Structures are given as structure tokens and as C-alpha cells.
Amino acid sequence: MPTCTPERTQVGIVGAGPAGLMLSHLLGRAGIESIVIDLRSRDEIEHTHRAGILEQGSVDLLVDRGVSDRVHRDGYRHNGIELAFGGSGHRIDFQGLAGASTQLYPQTDVFIDLANARERDGGDVRFAVTDVSVDGLTSDSPTIRFTDSNGAAHEIRADFLVGADGSRSLCRHQVPEAECTQYFREYPFAWFGILTEAPPSAPELIYNHSPYGFALISQRTSKLQRMYFQCDPGENVDDWSDDRIWDQLQTRLGANGYTLKEGPITSKTVLPFRSFVQEPMHHGRMALAGDAAHTVPPTGAKGLNLALADVRVLAEELERAVRSHDAAPLATYTQRAVARVWKSQHFSYWMTTMLHTLPDASPFDTRRQEGELASVTGSVAGSTYLAEAYTGWPGSK
Ligand code: PHB
Numbered sequence: 001m002p003t004c005t006p007e008r009t010q011v012g013i014v015g016a017g018p019a020g021l022m023l024s025h026l027l028g029r030a031g032i033e034s035i036v037i038d039l040r041s042r043d044e045i046e047h048t049h050r051a052g053i054l055e056q057g058s059v060d061l062l063v064d065r066g067v068s069d070r071v072h073r074d075g076y077r078h079n080g081i082e083l084a085f086g087g088s089g090h091r092i093d094f095q096g097l098a099g100a101s102t103q104l105y106p107q108t109d110v111f112i113d114l115a116n117a118r119e120r121d122g123g124d125v126r127f128a129v130t131d132v133s134v135d136g137l138t139s140d141s142p143t144i145r146f147t148d149s150n151g152a153a154h155e156i157r158a159d160f161l162v163g164a165d166g167s168r169s170l171c172r173h174q175v176p177e178a179e180c181t182q183y184f185r186e187y188p189f190a191w192f193g194i195l196t197e198a199p200p201s202a203p204e205l206i207y208n209h210s211p212y213g214f215a216l217i218s219q220r221t222s223k224l225q226r227m228y229f230q231c232d233p234g235e236n237v238d239d240w241s242d243d244r245i246w247d248q249l250q251t252r253l254g255a256n257g258y259t260l261k262e263g264p265i266t267s268k269t270v271l272p273f274r275s276f277v278q279e280p281m282h283h284g285r286m287a288l289a290g291d292a293a294h295t296v297p298p299t300g301a302k303g304l305n306l307a308l309a310d311v312r313v314l315a316e317e318l319e320r321a322v323r324s325h326d327a328a329p330l331a332t333y334t335q336r337a338v339a340r341v342w343k344s345q346h347f348s349y350w351m352t353t354m355l356h357t358l359p360d361a362s363p364f365d366t367r368r369q370e371g372e373l374a375s376v377t378g379s380v381a382g383s384t385y386l387a388e389a390y391t392g393w394p395g396s397k
Contacts (some may be wrong), residue, residue, distance in 0.1 A: 004153045007037045007343060009124075009320050012144045013160035015165035016125050017045060019290030019307040021114035024123050025067060026315035030324055032217060034124070036154055037146055038165075041128040048266060049195065050107035052218060053078075053205070053301035055392030057310045059103045059108075068113035075105035076219070078204050081390070083377055084256035085209040086370055090377035097384045100391035104219060107304050108227075129154075134161060134174055136286030138287075159322055160330075161286040162314065164307075167276070169292035175283040176396075187273035188351065188359050190233040191216075193297060194245060196225050196264025201253075207299075207355055209373060210255040211340050211366075214356045216299075217253065217260065225263075227270070228298075234260060237268040250287060273297040275349055281310075281337055282330035289314055294341050296348035299355060305392060306344045307359060311339050347389040 011027055015018045016038035024034045038045070044201050052363045061070050079101050082089040094100055118125050128149040136142045144156045158238075163171020199222065206217040229248055249260055255268065276295040281288045290307030313325040313336045317329040358365060377383040388394065 001070060004155055006143075006155040006157050007035070008157050008240055009033050010159050011141070011162060011318055012156045012160075012170040013037070013064075013162045013164055013181055014144060014171050014229060015163065015290075015292065016040075016115070016356065017128060017164065017166060017290065017293075017307075018110050018114060019311050020162070020164035021111070021118055021125065022061070022067070022308055023289065023311040023315055023318075024118055024125070025114060025121070026065060026274050026311065027318060028118075028121055028123055030315065032319060035158075036118075036125045037129045037132065037144065038125075038127050039129060039132060045111055045127075046108055048108070049094065049193065049226075049269065051298055051301040052104055052106040052220065052306055053305075054103045054105050054110070055305045056100050056394060057229045058305050059105075061114065061308055061312060062110065068325055070105060070109070070113055071105045073105040074109065074128070074286045075104050077142045078102050078104055080387075081204055082206040083209070083373060084253070084258065084276045085373045087255070088257055089206065092371075092377070092383050092386055094391050095382070096389035098391050099133060100394040106220060122363070129375045132170060132201055134163075134171055134286070137161065137174060137286045141156065142285045150354045155179050159285070159325070160318060162318075163286060163288045163292045164311070165292050167274075167291040167295045169288065171286060172278055172288055174286070174293050179283055182278070183275075183277045185275040185349065187297060187356075189230050189356055190235065190273055191228040191271040192231040192235060192237075192240065192245070193226070193228045193267075193269045193271055194265050194266050195220070196227065196263045197223060198225050200225060200263045201258070201260040202354075206253070206258065207351070208253055208256055208258070209357075209369070211357070212248070212252045212255065214254040215249055216302050217258075227260075228258070231270065232272070233272060235270050237270060240268060247258070251370075259332070265335070271298060273352070275345055277341060279338060280331070280334040280336050281341075285327050285330070287314055287318070287330050287333055294345070296322070297352045298348075298388060299351040300348045302344040306341065308341050313337050330363065343389070343393065
């Protein structure tokens with residue numbers, strides 16, 4: 001192993017997805033140095049399709065903190081969604097019920113904006129590294145070691161570390177079992193996700209419950225659409241021809257009176273479903289943020305929004321920690337972040353179980369689910385909860 005001179009920084013961040021880059025950006029604005037590393041190349045992250053809905057608070061964070069205003073120009077404002085079941089669609093009017101909207105703007109674009117902003121502001125982001133390890137989390141100088149994309153070994157000594165390294169987090173695994181609690185829930189289904197070169201089939205998202213299973217109709221642009229349908233977690237994309245996919249989607253949407261506009265399918269992936277939280281969201285001088293600390297199933301599009309909400313709080317607490325040379329603000333981060341984490345966990349779980357077809361559902365389960373959907377869409381109180389949670393609890397801190 002070649003020797004290297006250790007580098008110093010104030011905050012070492014593992015993971016250059018939206019959480020890691022936004023954190024580095026916010027710290028930079030507060031005059032705090034950071035180095036961000038990622039195992040993936042920039043190109044690989046840019047081409048991983050993820051969810052596409054931003055809460056108002058996420059849009060504000062991107063715009064007000066000077067990342068980009070492209071989200072307004074290239075995104076699409078949505079003032080509601082359709083919940084389709086029992087033969088027809090039922091609109092949830094976000095503006096009327098919660099005075100808020102969402103913005104259709106894919107996570108890959110959020111990543112591109114953040115990576116460009118870090119480059120513009122002279123941020124230190126190193127993609128495509130290998131052999132990452134973290135060490136000394138409870139010491140005064142936690143360390144990240146890695147090999148850069150040219151094969152050179154590096155050691156970074158930081159005042160604080162952040163694991164923003166996604167659901168298969170390496171950082172999370174450094175927390176001793178006795179020091180944390182992990183909460184899990186598995187689901188007996190997954191989503192089959194596609195991108196299709198077709199015009200939009202609807203102006204807003206359709207969350208479609210049907211006897212044939214759940215489907216979600218989302219959009220990307222006037223020429224590219226994103227759609228999902230509930231499938232078995234073991235499904236293999238190679239078994240699904242375009243015709244077979246369109247047949248499934250048309251049958252599910254047709255049950256509620258919709259017809260989809262078809263086009264060539266350019267991407268097919270199976271997305272696993274899982275709910276997970278690790279508490280506390282810090283250990284010694286390391287904090288966890290985004291999917292490294294918690295995973296939500298994709299129904300309701302909370303994952304990215306929750307990650308951005310984490311780092312908004314974490315940047316404030318890390319600023320205190322760096323300035324006071326004290327790890328106590330990391331405990332305050334956990335305290336402040338965790339309340340939103342569990343509200344988002346509940347909302348994602350609730351949307352998931354309300355809308356999907358359970359493989360072993362009894363006739364009672366099915367009829368009860370229809371009763372639940374009717375209770376939500378038929379009541380101002382019921383639909384207001386959905387509107388507030390979906391748009392990100394407007395006014396909450
Ligand atoms: C998406 O557009 O990818 C999307 C939208 C809403 C969700 C999940 C994914 O709940």
C-alpha cells in the first residue's frame with residue numbers, strides 16, 4: 001500500500017448523491033470546508049433513474065440556497081393527484097386543501113444541479129473512488145480512507161464525518177449493534193418501473209388501485225413518461241416484452257376508465273420495497289443522512305425529500321459542532337430529524353398499504369381497502385391529511 005500524506009477537512013462526507021452534495025453546498029455557504037467521495041462515477045449517478053416529485057420545501061431549498069432555479073424552468077408544477085379506484089378517478093386538490101403544490105423534477109436533475117453548483121463554487125467532490133473505509137468515529141479525528149480514480153491512496157482526517165451513502169451504507173455498518181436500534185418492514189411486492197417515449201397520458205400523477213394490482217402513472221417531459229406497476233419482488237425484466245408491459249398497465253388503468261398513450265419503452269427496472277430506520281442518526285462524530293439512515297417505499301415519493309430535509313437540519317447542527325469542537329449538536333440533529341422521518345415512514349407505509357393488492361388478501365381485506373380509499377377521497381378531513389403529508393407538511397420546520 002503506497003503511503004500518503006493525510007489531508008484535513010472539517011467535514012468528510014461519504015456519498016455524493018443529493019444528500020451528500022446538498023450538505024456540502026450548505027456547509028460551503030456557512031464557510032465550512034468539506035470533501036465528498038463516492039464509489040460511483042458522476043455519469044453512473046446521472047443515469048440512475050429515481051423518483052421525480054419534489055415537495056415545496058425541497059424546491060425552496062434548491063432555489064433559495066442558490067443551487068439552481070432550473071427546477072422552476074424545467075420542472076412542472078402539480079396542484080394535485082388522482083387516486084383511482086372503484087371504476088373512476090378522485091382528485092386530491094393540494095392547493096385547495098393544503099395551499100401547497102409539488103414540482104415534477106427528477107432526482108437525476110437535482111443531482112446534476114447540485115454537482116454543477118459544487119463545481120461552480122469550487123467544492124471538493126471525488127467520484128469513482130474505491131476501497132472506502134471509515135475509522136475512529138468516536139475519536140476527535142475520524143478518518144476516511146479510499147483509493148482515487150487514478151489508483152492513488154488517500155486518507156482524510158476530519159472533525160466530523162457524514163454517511164450519506166445510500167441504503168447499502170457502509171458508514172451505517174460501522175455503528176456497533178449495541179449502540180443503535182434498527183426498525184424494518186418488508187413488503188411482499190415491488191415496482192416494475194419503465195420510461196417510455198410517449199406523450200403524457202394525464203396532466204397529473206394517477207395512483208391507480210385495481211383488482212389487477214397497483215399502477216402509478218407519472219411523467220417526465222412532453223415526450224418522456226415514467227410509469228410503474230406492482231409486481232413480484234423476484235420479477236425479471238427480461239421476461240417482460242413491451243407488449244406484455246402495456247397489457248398490464250392498460251388493464252390496471254382501464255379498470256378505472258383510463259387509456260394510456262403508448263410508445264417505445266426505453267428503460268425497465270424492478271424497484272424493491274422496504275421500510276427501514278436506524279436510530280440514533282449519529283454515532284460519536286459521525287452523522288447519517290438520507291437513505292443511509294432510513295429507507296421508505298417509493299409510494300408518495302418521500303425518499304429524496306426526506307434526505308434533503310435531513311441535511312437542511314444537519315448543516316445547521318454541524319456548523320454548531322464544528323465551531324464549538326463538540327459532538328453534542330449531532331444528538332440535537334437526531335432529535336430534530338427523527339420526528340419527520342417517522343411521519344414520512346408512516347405516510348409512505350400508509351399510501352403503500354392503502355393502494356397495493358396484497359398477494360394473500362382476503363375478500364374482507366379488499367373491501368376494507370376500498371372503504372379506506374372512499375373515506376380518504378370522500379372527506380375533507382381525510383383528503384387534507386393526504387394533501388398535507390404529500391406536499392411535505394407545509395409550514396413545518
Ligand atoms: C416518479 O415520478 O418517479 C414518482 C412519482 C411519485 C411516486 C414515486 C415515483 O410516488
